[in-house]
Amino acid sequence: MSEIKTYDVIVLGAGPAGLAAGYAAKQAGADVLIVEREDRAGGILKQCIHDGFGIIRFKQKLTGPEYAERYIKMVNELSIPMLMSTFVLGIQKNNELFELQLVNKKNGVFALRARALVLANGCRERTSKQVFIHGSRPAGIYTAGTAQYFVNIMGMLPCKECVILGSGDIGLIMARRLTLEGSKVLGVYEAKSTPSGLARNIVQCLEDYNIPLYLSHTITRIIGSGRVEAVEISKVDESMKPISGTEQVVKCDGVILSVGLVPENEIAESLDIKLDPNTKGPLVDQNFMTTMEGVFSCGNALHVNDLVDYVSESGELAGLQASRYARNSHNRNLIEIKSNNRDFLYVVPQYIDTSSDNKSAVIYYRSRDVKQNVKVIIRCGYNIVYQNKHSVIRPPEMEKAELDLSNISINQDCKLEIIMTEG
Amino acid sequence: MSKQLKKIEAELRKNISNSIECREWRNSIVLEGKVESWDTVTAAGKKAANRGYKGVVNKLTVKGLEIPQINSPSFTDTTLQGKKVDVLVIGGGIIGCSIARELSKWDISVLLVEKEEDLAMHASSRNDGMIHPGIEPKPGSKKAYFNIKGNEMYTKIAQELDVPMRRSGSLVVYDSYWVKFIYPYLKIRGNKNGIKDFRLLSRAEAKAREQWISDSVSGGILFNTTAVLSPYKLTIAYAENAMMNGAEISLNTIVLGMKKHKNDITSVLTNRGEIFPRIVINAAGVYSDKIAEMAEDNFFTIHPRKGQVLLLDKKKGSMLTSVIGKLSITNVKGTTKGGGIVRTIEDNILVGPDSYEQPYREDYSTSRENIENLMKKHFEILPILKPSDVITYFAGIRAATYEEDFIIEASEYVPNLIHAAGIQSPGLASAPAIAEEIERLTCKVLSQYKQINKKQSWNPIRKGIPELHKMTPEERNKYIKQRPDYGVIVCRCEEISKGEIIDAIKSPIPCVTIDGIKRRVRAGLGRCQGGFCLPNVVKLIQNEAGIKAIEITKKGNASNLLTGETKTDSIAKEVKK
């Protein structure tokens, strides 16, 4: 067997997060490899042919593939090697080095080593079973991303007349896409009393096409033997339990689900990296290093982003920090950032490493509920480091706070704390 | 009217419904009339069972209840018109397929017909995959005999057919101290049934074996012979081995009727033509009573008993070594099965089944209430299990007769008919033994018509599709070198390669449905439930089997995945070029 090659940084995933991470790590001087299990780079963007990507980053409205193309070009210009159609079978840490076992067509099962790892695996869609939909099992039930692949990549329609369950962004975008392609979308049903998707998507994808949105409604039963023939819809109460007596049968031949995304962290879990139950991504410090030294996380694997621009941003930070770590690791001193589940869906990062030279931190947060006139404050003891007034704050829209930590002394007795108050 | 019959009728009228009428037919008891509910129908059947008659023929109907027709293939043709065979096996579940395989040892012609697009689409793919130790069936019952014998035979069968199996053992736990005193009773029963390897475990021993079980457990009984395997892989393996040895299999073929001369069946009518068999074997699962009826030998009635089952993520699989059941007073009696927690051969966790009567034979819908109850009941025993671990759930239907025992016999009235009917749980565990018994009965009947000999060339060994993710790196490399497609992962959750999926598409019984591929190689059975790999599997079927995407189905019969092409020129159209 030939010698096992060692890289400074191996990035897993060539979506926007992984591409940005690879690019940043290489720019910082690291010897980098990007590994992707699909045959093309670009991640989920490959199938997002609508525009709206890159408004912050490139000050332009690009389509998903165009946005991905820009990063692929940047990566190619730095001659960063990419191993495509290559699947990670397992990872072990041996004496400060990560040993990866991979498989592909050309090399069979083979090994590589890295000083640092960036996990940029993206996310997957929650399925009908994970939201406990019942009834029979006909064909015609797809997650929005799968439907998107059929339509945009294969040029095939998954249904003629469908309902959409859940008001996540992909579902909204698919409502418009299917309508444009000649399918009829009878309505979008959302169990919560507020939509999950971005406000702009509600307007541009539903209202502009006269597609009704039914809040506080869900599918309680699927009917059909071969294909879907109908669904039973019910109203739900505040705790999202169906109200009996409100059932109504809607005839359709398809159900598209947009009921949430789950970060993919099977690799992180296999390394015993601790996950945040709120984000379902790893717990990280301001450098996006996970609870395992040398393993970084970014993009949708870290937490589900609503804008690709933030994904690239997180990739760049993780890539840069991974490259620094590979050269020169230090002993971390992690102090948790205090937050509460009552006001926040989640806060990322969850820790500050006070011994890192990186004294700037970006804190991403999402409100748990739609609220008006609130103030978000980040403080360290009595010292207020950040405050922002929101005339309205909504769960679908991620907010971010940029902090300069150089003059703040954070320690076990004085932790950073993020709070939400009225006013 | 005999005295006994009168007595039963009076009882049924008094306690169940006064519109019930009873009569005797051959040696069975027939119930007739119109009643208020399905529960009344089954209650009456159960009351009339095991009262000295051969069987209960329950013809009670429910006012206003419409029971749908059997699901049938949507076409007819003449492929089988005029076909003559020695043995016709009806039903492509584990029972029919294992019978076909055992019969393929003989130099006779065997044809198996199955109404669905694939094998194992009913009970044989909708169960727990557990090879029971044989404690539940009553001593002296057919269930007990075939279960114990089948369990023993599995070591050899699984090896011959290349179907992975694990003798994981099962632990029946109890939380109440006094249950311990039932052990001597169970021991007698176990010994009577002939179970070889079981013993009482103390609380500490139980905990040592299964560290995650609830603290409320105060002990358990360990059955070492319990095993797990994939029931649909096994069914397909049996069928493939039968085919290798000359048996024929015709899918999408439904038996619709029979013609008789005197008592003999002369021909069997199907949607693909009239078949002329010497012997007919009834292995039609929940429809086995309907097949018997076609031959005018319906001395029993199936009452479909449904069960729902949860499937949990592999991540929790490693927290369990055996099958865990819970002993309660009801299942000590041995009629109802409490269900359990099973670490499957693929390391997922199965929870269930539950068990309830309902009138529909093919309605596999699931319901919130049942699924929630399963979680409530079983997660208590293994508190690390959480609703968020659930990746899917499904239902199965048991072909229960009112006598609650298997029917494995040559018909008393139709000389060329043999029944393997009413095969409810533990039907999978018993299958190898049932198949051998049916083989014996068939040879006995057939030898009255012609002389039969063993085939010299019979080969009991069948090779399955390689499972690359279970191999050592060296072994895996060998396969990839030979076929690079084994190195391309398509299903990321279950780590299934393109090569394995192509093997399934091109397997001896070709498979071009999404569900069929799932059953053969597990692509799409993992935590994303095919979200990512489904379009790729569609493309593979398109390329390898030459079927247009629009014609590809989930499970045959009008379950097409796609409805048309897009109209605009999206990148898709470019990609297509």
Ligand SMILES: Cc1cc2nc3c(=O)[nH]c(=O)nc-3n(C[C@H](O)[C@H](O)[C@H](O)COP(=O)(O)OP(=O)(O)OC[C@H]3O[C@@H](n4cnc5c(N)ncnc54)[C@H](O)[C@@H]3O)c2cc1C
């Ligand atoms: C349908 C949809 C519509 C969207 N619309 C917009 C929009 O209009 N505007 C906007 O700004 N944002 C939008 N977004 C958000 C944004 O595009 C995504 O958040 C972003 O693509 C996520 O990037 P990522 O790199 O984290 O994940 P992904 O794009 O999912 O990339 C992850 C990559 O990693 C690979 N991978 C995973 N695991 C492994 C492994 N073990 N080994 C090797 N490779 C691996 C995957 O194959 C994949 O290629 C949308 C997102 C979706 C899903």
Ligand SMILES: Cc1cc2nc3c(=O)[nH]c(=O)nc-3n(C[C@H](O)[C@H](O)[C@H](O)COP(=O)(O)OP(=O)(O)OC[C@H]3O[C@@H](n4cnc5c(N)ncnc54)[C@H](O)[C@@H]3O)c2cc1C
């Ligand atoms: C929820 C559940 C859990 C179970 N768990 C276990 C377990 O752990 N262990 C165990 O040992 N047993 C278990 N069982 C029982 C086991 O699944 C069955 O005993 C076994 O699968 C029966 O096999 P079969 O071939 O008789 O029936 P089936 O698999 O139902 O096959 C009968 C076939 O006949 C076909 N057919 C019917 N009518 C016609 C017709 N007119 N023409 C052509 N074809 C026809 C059907 O399409 C069907 O494919 C369980 C059952 C259920 C429901």
